[in-house]
Amino acid sequence: MQPLQRVTAPTVDVLTAMLGGTEPIWGLRIVKESGRPSGTVYPILDRLERQGWIRSTWEELGSRESPPRRLYEFTDEGEAAAREIRDAFLAKHRG
Template sequence: MSYPFRVTDATVDVVEALLSGDEELYGLKIAKMTGRPSGSVVPILMRLEGCGWVLSEWEQDETARGPRRRFYRLHADRFGEARRLASERKKPSRKRVSSILRPEFGGAR
């Protein structure tokens, strides 16, 4: 399936975070959930918002400490496509790198 944005592993991670069901997702929280730097997560969120996949709004709590947060959520019409994207691009389980780089040889000859 084609999507109106470039699909990278980081994009899939962000989409999976948005599918998590957490209702208070903001850039830094998504970055921590995905293990990605906020400098790559926020542009992905902006792209997803630009093509109608994500909705956002500024925090309304005036008593909150620190800078206001921008909350993100998947558009209700995009849940099916988001689930499909996440399942299509699911990362295969990774083998131990050491066993790939140093295969066991059957004894010295």
């Protein structure tokens, strides 16, 4: 897993949205929960995946009639690092 070169508020918002659950989360839900536009969120997700922080899979076809969604989840190392970065960023920007 590669370290993040630059931690921005949008990146922290994406990490926070992903840390909010225990199940894989699809991109549109991350967009909604982070409050960031898709043009910001998807490049962040791509970068996090390339750097080994998250992995993605396509949802298996099931009872939903709509197209499958791409699901994102943290790697074990990525989740721990995301919590550290989020907490440090929030502590720095609160006061």
